[in-house]
Amino acid sequence: MKNKFWAGFAGGLTGGGVLFAVVFALYVLAADGTGNGADAGQQGTTQSSSSGSILSDDDFWQKVTKLEALIDSYYIDEVTADELEEGIYDGLLAALGDPYSCYYTQEEYEALMESSSGIYYGIGATVQQDIRTGVITIVKPFVDCPAYNAGLLPGDILYSVNGNEVTGRDLTEVVSEMKGERGTFVTLEVIRDGYADPLSFDVERDEIEVPTIEYQMLEDQIGYIYIMEFDEVTDQQFRDALDDLEEQGMQGLVIDIRDNPGGLLETVVSMLDRMLPEGLIVYTEDKYGQRTEKLSTAEESFDLPLAVLINGNSASASEIFAGAIQDYGIGTIVGTTSFGKGIVQSVIPLYDQSAVKLTVSKYYTPNGVCIHGTGIAPDVEVELNEEVKNLVVIPTEDDNQLQKAVETVKEQINNQ
Secondary structure (H helix, E strand, O other): HHHHHHHHHHHHHOOOOOEEEEEEOOOOOOEEEOOEEEEEEHHHHHOOOOOOOOHHOOHHHHHHHHHHHHHHOOOOOOOHHHHHHHHHHHHHOOOOOOOOEEOOHHHHHHHHHHHHOOEEOOOEEEEEOOOOOEEEEEEEEEEOHHHHOOOOOOOOOEEEEOOOOOOOOOOHHHHHHHHOOOEEEEEEEEEEOOHHHHHHEEEOOOOOOOOEEEEEHHHHHHEEEOOOOEEOHHHHHHHHHHHHHHHHOOOOOEEEEOOOEEOOOOHHHHHHHHOOOOOEEOOOOOOOOOOEEEEOOOOOOOOOOEEEEEEOOOOOOOHHHHHHHHHHHOOOOOOOOOOOEEEEEEEEEEOOOOOOEEEEEEOOOOOOOOOOOOOOOOOOOOOOOHHHHHOOOHHHHHHHHHHHHHHHHHHHHHHO
């Protein structure tokens, strides 16, 4: 196997690098958020830059021209002018040293945006990437979707897609290769704990309607809602689930956002508006100190005993959700410390249907805490038992974190 993979893999085992979670549907993850791309772009043009502009530098153009001539004269393989041009754009964003800022070609931007409806064609799974090592890991195959049916498991490390090694590559490109026409196949190689060699899976692509909400009534009239991610459809699905559980006589509720990589900012804000009393939900501050607030109207609120489950893969919008619940004291946070992504990205379309994603601000919980790099600490810390960590579906009775959350809700009920 290539040294690049094993170097990244070994680093991932020993380093505890930063993870970037994304769904195969390719979300603008909040708070990779939807931000206000137009406003962000306009503001950028009205401020002076302390670094000057490389585009007005004659030496810059002279050097680019020289490099292009050297490539044309000596580079052994063929490369097109379009490929060189796209590489320059990629390089400008890469120079920021920010793993969350990047350039999208027209095709990549279309792939990024197409699945915000919650429907796409692919294999049906969530993945995460260690930004420092480039290693990509499967977090959760969707039940009864192609990845699940083919036998892929949580914790599988993605080695190659259709024979091309993926370690260190841009996650957007890798996810795009997973997707394709319904009925076509993609070949994945994964590294699985306990196996000396990569395992190969031929996965048939299908239409995937992302199951963003699952819910049920547990024993003793404790409601349970699992939120996979914060998509456009999630808000209404969440409200429908709450209404149904309340009609069934729910006495308390557990909301599970473990392994939830984030989603749309407006979605999580609307869902919190359904839960919180009147007041501040979240606010952001940009590089100029401009503060933008999201508020709860108090037209709706939730007043039953509540627990929220989080873990180290609960990121971004999930942390907005958990942080607001914790700051208002309307629920108990159970599990392990969340991911720690407290920065906001805005996707800004360009005139030629390409786009850039830039980190534009930091977000803060209602109490003014920026959790970037630290995460949300649970009120009740509980590690998931090792024997169930690689199960796609954990039976309720074997999920010790869920059982602790239920116990916490019952205590709240008894103390009313």
